[in-house]
Amino acid sequence: MTENGLGQVLGSLRRHPDVEAANLQAWDATDSLLLDAASGLLTPDSTVAVIGDNYGALTLGLLAGGPGPVPAEVRVHQDLVTGERALRNNAAALGVAAGFTQLPLGTELLSGADLVLLQLPRTLAELEEISDAVARYAPAGAVLLAGGRVKHMSLGMNAVLGKYFAKVQPQLARQKSRLLIASDLLRAEGTPPYPxxxxxxxxxxxxxxxxxxxxxxxxxxxxxxxxxxxxxxxxxxxxxxxxxxxxxxxxxxxxxxxxxxxxxxxxxxxxxxxxxxxxxxxxxxxxxxxxxxxxxxxxxxxxxxxxxxxxxxxxxxxxxxxxxxxxxxxxxxxxxxxxxxxxxxxxxxxxxxxxxxxxxxxxxxxxxxxxxxxxxxxxxx
Ligand SMILES: C[S@@+](CC[C@H](N)C(=O)[O-])C[C@H]1O[C@@H](n2cnc3c(N)ncnc32)[C@H](O)[C@@H]1O
Known part of the structure:
Protein backbone atom coordinates (compact mmCIF):
# COMPACT_ATOMS: atom_id res chain seq x y z
CA MET A 1 0.00 0.00 0.00
CA THR A 2 1.18 3.48 -0.76
CA GLU A 3 0.34 7.09 0.10
CA ASN A 4 -0.94 7.22 -3.44
CA GLY A 5 -3.32 4.37 -2.64
CA LEU A 6 -4.64 6.33 0.32
CA GLY A 7 -5.19 9.41 -1.83
CA GLN A 8 -7.18 7.32 -4.27
CA VAL A 9 -9.30 5.76 -1.53
CA LEU A 10 -10.06 9.11 0.09
CA GLY A 11 -10.75 10.77 -3.25
CA SER A 12 -13.29 8.07 -4.18
CA LEU A 13 -15.43 8.48 -1.05
CA ARG A 14 -18.99 9.77 -1.17
CA ARG A 15 -21.29 10.94 1.61
CA HIS A 16 -24.46 9.48 0.05
CA PRO A 17 -27.11 8.86 1.48
CA ASP A 18 -26.13 11.89 3.58
CA VAL A 19 -26.60 15.29 1.95
CA GLU A 20 -23.98 15.97 -0.73
CA ALA A 21 -22.83 19.42 -1.86
CA ALA A 22 -19.69 21.01 -3.28
CA ASN A 23 -18.69 22.43 0.12
CA LEU A 24 -19.30 19.19 2.06
CA GLN A 25 -16.50 16.59 2.06
CA ALA A 26 -16.53 12.87 2.82
CA TRP A 27 -13.15 12.98 4.60
CA ASP A 28 -10.76 15.48 6.18
CA ALA A 29 -7.11 15.96 7.14
CA THR A 30 -7.80 14.31 10.51
CA ASP A 31 -8.53 11.03 8.73
CA SER A 32 -5.15 11.00 6.99
CA LEU A 33 -3.37 12.07 10.19
CA LEU A 34 -5.01 9.21 12.12
CA LEU A 35 -4.14 6.72 9.37
CA ASP A 36 -0.52 7.87 9.27
CA ALA A 37 -0.16 7.53 13.03
CA ALA A 38 -1.90 4.14 12.98
CA SER A 39 0.48 2.81 10.34
CA GLY A 40 3.37 2.97 12.83
CA LEU A 41 1.47 0.87 15.36
CA LEU A 42 -0.21 -1.71 13.12
CA THR A 43 0.84 -5.32 12.60
CA PRO A 44 -0.89 -7.95 10.46
CA ASP A 45 -2.23 -9.37 13.78
CA SER A 46 -3.79 -6.12 14.98
CA THR A 47 -7.44 -5.79 15.87
CA VAL A 48 -8.53 -2.21 15.30
CA ALA A 49 -11.72 -0.56 16.54
CA VAL A 50 -12.71 2.56 14.61
CA ILE A 51 -15.13 4.98 16.27
CA GLY A 52 -16.79 7.97 14.63
CA ASP A 53 -15.74 7.14 11.07
CA ASN A 54 -17.87 9.68 9.21
CA TYR A 55 -18.19 8.07 5.77
CA GLY A 56 -15.64 5.25 5.93
CA ALA A 57 -12.32 7.04 5.36
CA LEU A 58 -10.66 5.40 8.36
CA THR A 59 -12.02 1.89 7.87
CA LEU A 60 -11.36 1.88 4.13
CA GLY A 61 -8.02 3.64 4.53
CA LEU A 62 -6.93 0.79 6.87
CA LEU A 63 -8.20 -1.90 4.52
CA ALA A 64 -7.38 -0.53 1.11
CA GLY A 65 -5.27 2.56 1.31
CA GLY A 66 -2.48 2.07 3.84
CA PRO A 67 0.15 3.12 4.66
CA GLY A 68 0.96 0.20 6.97
CA PRO A 69 0.00 -3.47 7.07
CA VAL A 70 -3.67 -4.44 6.75
CA PRO A 71 -4.86 -5.37 10.27
CA ALA A 72 -6.33 -8.82 10.98
CA GLU A 73 -9.65 -7.34 12.04
CA VAL A 74 -11.37 -3.98 11.63
CA ARG A 75 -14.50 -3.22 13.64
CA VAL A 76 -16.32 0.07 13.33
CA HIS A 77 -18.91 2.03 15.26
CA GLN A 78 -20.71 5.02 13.73
CA ASP A 79 -23.56 6.77 15.50
CA LEU A 80 -25.36 7.81 12.32
CA VAL A 81 -27.11 5.30 10.08
CA THR A 82 -26.27 7.57 7.14
CA GLY A 83 -22.56 7.06 7.95
CA GLU A 84 -23.04 3.29 8.22
CA ARG A 85 -24.75 3.18 4.85
CA ALA A 86 -22.16 5.46 3.24
CA LEU A 87 -19.37 3.19 4.51
CA ARG A 88 -21.06 0.13 3.00
CA ASN A 89 -21.60 1.94 -0.32
CA ASN A 90 -18.01 3.20 -0.42
CA ALA A 91 -16.66 -0.25 0.51
CA ALA A 92 -18.66 -1.88 -2.26
CA ALA A 93 -17.34 0.65 -4.77
CA LEU A 94 -13.77 -0.15 -3.66
CA GLY A 95 -14.36 -3.92 -3.63
CA VAL A 96 -13.65 -4.35 0.12
CA ALA A 97 -17.21 -4.93 1.31
CA ALA A 98 -16.31 -7.93 3.51
CA GLY A 99 -13.33 -6.56 5.38
CA PHE A 100 -14.98 -4.97 8.43
CA THR A 101 -17.76 -5.43 11.00
CA GLN A 102 -20.18 -2.63 11.97
CA LEU A 103 -21.07 -2.78 15.67
CA PRO A 104 -22.70 -0.77 18.45
CA LEU A 105 -20.48 0.99 21.01
CA GLY A 106 -19.82 -1.86 23.46
CA THR A 107 -17.94 -5.00 24.30
CA GLU A 108 -18.14 -6.68 20.87
CA LEU A 109 -16.57 -3.61 19.29
CA LEU A 110 -13.77 -3.17 21.81
CA SER A 111 -12.82 -6.49 23.41
CA GLY A 112 -9.41 -7.55 22.12
CA ALA A 113 -8.88 -4.26 20.20
CA ASP A 114 -5.25 -3.22 20.60
CA LEU A 115 -5.72 0.01 18.67
CA VAL A 116 -8.69 2.38 18.73
CA LEU A 117 -8.98 5.16 16.12
CA LEU A 118 -11.38 7.96 17.02
CA GLN A 119 -12.60 10.99 15.11
CA LEU A 120 -13.20 13.22 18.12
CA PRO A 121 -16.90 13.92 18.63
CA ARG A 122 -18.34 17.41 18.96
CA THR A 123 -19.34 17.20 22.61
CA LEU A 124 -17.53 16.24 25.79
CA ALA A 125 -20.56 14.12 26.75
CA GLU A 126 -20.10 11.93 23.67
CA LEU A 127 -16.36 11.72 24.29
CA GLU A 128 -17.04 10.65 27.88
CA GLU A 129 -19.40 7.85 26.80
CA ILE A 130 -16.87 6.62 24.22
CA SER A 131 -13.90 6.85 26.64
CA ASP A 132 -15.85 4.94 29.27
CA ALA A 133 -16.63 2.18 26.76
CA VAL A 134 -12.95 1.93 25.73
CA ALA A 135 -11.82 1.81 29.36
CA ARG A 136 -14.49 -0.75 30.22
CA TYR A 137 -14.08 -3.18 27.31
CA ALA A 138 -10.70 -2.74 25.55
CA PRO A 139 -7.62 -4.66 26.73
CA ALA A 140 -5.33 -2.93 29.27
CA GLY A 141 -2.61 -2.31 26.67
CA ALA A 142 -4.92 -0.65 24.12
CA VAL A 143 -3.82 2.64 22.56
CA LEU A 144 -6.37 5.28 21.57
CA LEU A 145 -5.52 7.67 18.73
CA ALA A 146 -8.05 10.50 18.90
CA GLY A 147 -7.98 13.18 16.23
CA GLY A 148 -9.88 16.32 15.41
CA ARG A 149 -9.81 19.68 13.68
CA VAL A 150 -7.88 22.07 15.95
CA LYS A 151 -10.71 24.65 15.86
CA HIS A 152 -13.12 22.09 17.30
CA MET A 153 -10.78 20.78 20.01
CA SER A 154 -10.67 21.97 23.61
CA LEU A 155 -8.62 21.28 26.71
CA GLY A 156 -11.78 19.75 28.12
CA MET A 157 -11.18 16.83 25.74
CA ASN A 158 -7.75 16.14 27.30
CA ALA A 159 -9.41 16.30 30.72
CA VAL A 160 -12.10 13.76 29.76
CA LEU A 161 -9.51 11.37 28.28
CA GLY A 162 -7.40 11.90 31.42
CA LYS A 163 -10.18 10.35 33.52
CA TYR A 164 -9.86 7.10 31.57
CA PHE A 165 -6.16 6.97 30.52
CA ALA A 166 -3.09 7.58 32.73
CA LYS A 167 -1.21 9.03 29.73
CA VAL A 168 -2.69 11.59 27.30
CA GLN A 169 -0.15 13.04 24.87
CA PRO A 170 -1.19 15.91 22.55
CA GLN A 171 0.75 15.87 19.25
CA LEU A 172 1.83 18.73 17.02
CA ALA A 173 -0.89 19.95 14.66
CA ARG A 174 -0.71 19.17 10.92
CA GLN A 175 -2.95 20.78 8.31
CA LYS A 176 -5.11 22.22 11.12
CA SER A 177 -5.74 18.78 12.65
CA ARG A 178 -4.25 17.38 15.83
CA LEU A 179 -4.00 13.97 17.52
CA LEU A 180 -4.23 13.08 21.18
CA ILE A 181 -2.57 9.74 21.95
CA ALA A 182 -4.05 8.08 25.03
CA SER A 183 -2.64 4.96 26.67
CA ASP A 184 -2.28 3.21 30.04
CA LEU A 185 -5.95 2.63 30.36
CA LEU A 186 -7.61 3.13 33.74
CA ARG A 187 -10.32 0.47 33.96
CA ALA A 188 -13.89 1.87 34.16
CA GLU A 189 -16.10 0.14 36.72
CA GLY A 190 -19.58 0.48 38.15
CA THR A 191 -22.50 1.98 36.27
CA PRO A 192 -21.60 3.61 32.92
CA PRO A 193 -22.00 7.42 32.99
CA TYR A 194 -24.58 7.35 30.13
CA PRO A 195 -27.49 7.42 29.59
C1 LIG B 1 -32.69 19.98 16.14
S1 LIG B 1 -32.56 18.28 16.58
C2 LIG B 1 -34.17 18.02 17.33
C3 LIG B 1 -34.17 16.87 18.32
C4 LIG B 1 -35.50 16.66 19.07
N1 LIG B 1 -36.62 16.46 18.16
C5 LIG B 1 -35.78 17.83 19.97
O1 LIG B 1 -36.74 18.54 19.66
O2 LIG B 1 -35.06 18.02 20.96
C6 LIG B 1 -32.66 17.50 14.99
C7 LIG B 1 -32.54 15.96 15.03
O3 LIG B 1 -32.68 15.51 13.68
C8 LIG B 1 -31.85 14.37 13.51
N2 LIG B 1 -31.60 14.18 12.06
C9 LIG B 1 -30.82 14.92 11.23
N3 LIG B 1 -30.84 14.42 9.98
C10 LIG B 1 -31.66 13.33 10.02
C11 LIG B 1 -32.07 12.37 9.05
N4 LIG B 1 -31.63 12.44 7.79
N5 LIG B 1 -32.92 11.39 9.42
C12 LIG B 1 -33.36 11.31 10.70
N6 LIG B 1 -32.98 12.17 11.68
C13 LIG B 1 -32.15 13.18 11.34
C14 LIG B 1 -30.61 14.71 14.32
O4 LIG B 1 -29.87 13.54 14.63
C15 LIG B 1 -31.22 15.40 15.54
O5 LIG B 1 -31.46 14.50 16.59
Missing part, protein backbone atom coordinates in the same frame (compact mmCIF):
# COMPACT_ATOMS: atom_id res chain seq x y z
CA UNK A 196 -28.25 10.16 32.11
CA UNK A 197 -31.79 10.98 33.21
CA UNK A 198 -32.93 14.40 34.42
CA UNK A 199 -36.37 15.46 35.49
CA UNK A 200 -37.54 18.51 33.54
CA UNK A 201 -39.87 20.32 35.94
CA UNK A 202 -41.32 22.62 33.25
CA UNK A 203 -42.60 19.60 31.28
CA UNK A 204 -42.85 17.26 34.28
CA UNK A 205 -40.94 14.78 32.12
CA UNK A 206 -37.95 12.52 32.77
CA UNK A 207 -35.54 13.07 29.86
CA UNK A 208 -32.92 10.40 29.13
CA UNK A 209 -29.83 11.15 27.07
CA UNK A 210 -26.85 9.26 25.72
CA UNK A 211 -23.69 11.30 25.17
CA UNK A 212 -24.15 11.91 21.43
CA UNK A 213 -27.75 13.10 21.48
CA UNK A 214 -28.79 16.64 20.49
CA UNK A 215 -29.16 18.99 23.52
CA UNK A 216 -28.45 16.28 26.13
CA UNK A 217 -31.22 16.30 28.75
CA UNK A 218 -31.99 19.98 28.05
CA UNK A 219 -35.14 21.30 26.39
CA UNK A 220 -34.18 23.08 23.16
CA UNK A 221 -35.77 26.54 22.90
CA UNK A 222 -37.23 25.78 19.45
CA UNK A 223 -38.77 22.57 20.81
CA UNK A 224 -40.16 24.52 23.76
CA UNK A 225 -41.88 26.93 21.35
CA UNK A 226 -43.33 24.09 19.26
CA UNK A 227 -44.68 22.46 22.43
CA UNK A 228 -46.75 25.55 23.24
CA UNK A 229 -48.87 24.63 20.16
CA UNK A 230 -49.61 21.10 21.43
CA UNK A 231 -53.27 21.93 22.24
CA UNK A 232 -53.78 22.90 18.55
CA UNK A 233 -51.96 19.92 17.02
CA UNK A 234 -54.61 17.40 15.89
CA UNK A 235 -55.06 13.93 17.39
CA UNK A 236 -53.81 11.41 14.82
CA UNK A 237 -53.90 7.65 14.45
CA UNK A 238 -50.23 7.44 13.43
CA UNK A 239 -47.79 10.21 14.40
CA UNK A 240 -44.04 10.50 13.84
CA UNK A 241 -41.49 12.48 15.85
CA UNK A 242 -39.01 12.97 12.99
CA UNK A 243 -35.42 13.61 14.13
CA UNK A 244 -36.56 12.71 17.64
CA UNK A 245 -33.35 13.33 19.63
CA UNK A 246 -34.27 12.45 23.24
CA UNK A 247 -37.90 12.02 22.19
CA UNK A 248 -39.39 15.01 24.01
CA UNK A 249 -41.89 15.79 21.23
CA UNK A 250 -42.93 12.12 21.00
CA UNK A 251 -43.35 11.90 24.77
CA UNK A 252 -45.34 15.11 25.18
CA UNK A 253 -47.58 14.28 22.22
CA UNK A 254 -48.13 10.67 23.38
CA UNK A 255 -49.02 11.83 26.88
CA UNK A 256 -51.72 14.12 25.48
CA UNK A 257 -52.93 11.61 22.86
CA UNK A 258 -52.80 8.18 24.51
CA UNK A 259 -54.61 6.50 21.59
CA UNK A 260 -51.99 7.48 19.00
CA UNK A 261 -49.33 5.11 17.71
CA UNK A 262 -46.21 7.30 17.96
CA UNK A 263 -42.99 6.54 16.11
CA UNK A 264 -39.85 8.34 17.32
CA UNK A 265 -37.17 8.15 14.65
CA UNK A 266 -33.70 9.59 14.14
CA UNK A 267 -30.60 8.77 12.12
CA UNK A 268 -28.53 8.73 15.33
CA UNK A 269 -28.30 5.49 17.34
CA UNK A 270 -27.73 7.52 20.51
CA UNK A 271 -30.89 9.52 19.84
CA UNK A 272 -33.03 6.44 19.25
CA UNK A 273 -31.71 4.74 22.40
CA UNK A 274 -32.37 7.97 24.33
CA UNK A 275 -35.92 8.38 22.98
CA UNK A 276 -36.73 4.75 23.83
CA UNK A 277 -35.40 5.31 27.36
CA UNK A 278 -37.39 8.57 27.72
CA UNK A 279 -40.58 6.77 26.67
CA UNK A 280 -39.99 3.96 29.19
CA UNK A 281 -39.00 6.35 31.99
CA UNK A 282 -42.36 8.11 31.61
CA UNK A 283 -44.45 4.95 31.16
CA UNK A 284 -45.42 5.85 27.57
CA UNK A 285 -45.98 2.44 26.00
CA UNK A 286 -47.43 3.83 22.75
CA UNK A 287 -44.03 5.07 21.54
CA UNK A 288 -41.74 2.96 19.32
CA UNK A 289 -38.20 4.21 18.62
CA UNK A 290 -36.51 3.30 15.32
CA UNK A 291 -33.17 4.32 13.77
CA UNK A 292 -33.58 5.38 10.14
CA UNK A 293 -32.46 8.01 7.68
CA UNK A 294 -35.34 10.41 7.00
CA UNK A 295 -38.01 7.68 7.47
CA UNK A 296 -36.58 5.79 4.45
CA UNK A 297 -38.15 2.50 5.61
CA UNK A 298 -41.67 3.92 6.11
CA UNK A 299 -44.16 3.42 3.28
CA UNK A 300 -45.52 6.46 1.44
CA UNK A 301 -48.74 7.78 2.97
CA UNK A 302 -48.28 5.87 6.25
CA UNK A 303 -48.48 8.76 8.77
CA UNK A 304 -51.17 11.29 9.63
CA UNK A 305 -48.99 13.69 11.60
CA UNK A 306 -45.28 14.52 11.71
CA UNK A 307 -43.64 16.71 14.37
CA UNK A 308 -40.26 18.14 13.42
CA UNK A 309 -37.61 20.42 14.84
CA UNK A 310 -35.20 20.09 11.90
CA UNK A 311 -31.42 20.18 12.11
CA UNK A 312 -29.61 23.07 10.50
CA UNK A 313 -26.13 21.66 11.03
CA UNK A 314 -24.54 18.86 9.06
CA UNK A 315 -21.61 17.83 11.23
CA UNK A 316 -19.88 21.11 11.91
CA UNK A 317 -21.21 23.02 8.87
CA UNK A 318 -24.46 24.97 8.74
CA UNK A 319 -26.41 23.65 5.76
CA UNK A 320 -30.08 24.01 4.84
CA UNK A 321 -29.98 20.65 3.01
CA UNK A 322 -30.51 18.70 6.23
CA UNK A 323 -33.87 20.36 6.88
CA UNK A 324 -34.99 20.19 3.25
CA UNK A 325 -34.28 16.46 3.11
CA UNK A 326 -36.64 15.95 6.05
CA UNK A 327 -39.39 18.15 4.55
CA UNK A 328 -39.20 16.10 1.36
CA UNK A 329 -39.42 12.90 3.42
CA UNK A 330 -42.46 14.29 5.28
CA UNK A 331 -44.13 15.00 1.94
CA UNK A 332 -43.65 11.36 0.96
CA UNK A 333 -44.65 9.71 4.25
CA UNK A 334 -47.72 11.81 5.13
CA UNK A 335 -51.09 10.58 3.89
CA UNK A 336 -53.06 13.19 1.88
CA UNK A 337 -54.54 15.64 4.40
CA UNK A 338 -51.90 14.67 7.00
CA UNK A 339 -50.01 17.50 8.71
CA UNK A 340 -46.38 18.42 9.29
CA UNK A 341 -45.82 20.73 12.27
CA UNK A 342 -42.38 22.22 12.27
CA UNK A 343 -40.39 24.89 14.12
CA UNK A 344 -37.45 26.74 12.62
CA UNK A 345 -35.29 29.80 12.96
CA UNK A 346 -37.33 32.53 11.24
CA UNK A 347 -34.35 33.76 9.20
CA UNK A 348 -34.31 30.41 7.36
CA UNK A 349 -37.55 31.28 5.51
CA UNK A 350 -38.56 27.67 4.98
CA UNK A 351 -42.14 28.58 3.95
CA UNK A 352 -41.73 28.20 0.15
CA UNK A 353 -39.88 24.88 0.56
CA UNK A 354 -42.63 23.55 2.86
CA UNK A 355 -45.29 24.60 0.33
CA UNK A 356 -43.42 22.88 -2.50
CA UNK A 357 -42.37 19.70 -0.70
CA UNK A 358 -45.44 19.10 1.51
CA UNK A 359 -48.36 21.39 0.69
CA UNK A 360 -50.30 24.47 1.82
CA UNK A 361 -48.48 25.94 4.82
CA UNK A 362 -49.83 28.22 7.53
CA UNK A 363 -47.68 30.10 10.01
CA UNK A 364 -49.17 29.25 13.41
CA UNK A 365 -46.95 31.50 15.48
CA UNK A 366 -43.73 33.50 15.69
CA UNK A 367 -41.57 34.64 18.56
CA UNK A 368 -38.45 36.83 18.22
CA UNK A 369 -36.42 33.82 17.04
CA UNK A 370 -38.63 31.02 15.77
CA UNK A 371 -41.55 30.30 13.47
CA UNK A 372 -43.98 27.41 13.91
CA UNK A 373 -45.72 26.31 10.71
CA UNK A 374 -48.25 23.62 9.85
CA UNK A 375 -48.20 22.16 6.33
CA UNK A 376 -51.05 20.01 5.02
CA UNK A 377 -50.07 17.23 2.64
CA UNK A 378 -51.81 17.91 -0.63
CA UNK A 379 -53.75 15.12 -2.30
CA UNK A 380 -51.82 13.23 -4.98
CA UNK A 381 -52.23 14.15 -8.62
Missing amino acids: VTDHNAELDLDICAHGAVFAGTRLDIGTRFLLTFLPEIPAAARAVDLGCGTGILAAMYARRNPGTEVLATDRSAAAVASAGATARANGLAGITAVQDDAMSTLPAGSADLILLNPPFHLGSSVHAGAGLKLFEAAGRVLAPGGQLWTVYNSHLRYGPALERLVGPTTVKGRNPKFTVAASVRRAAG
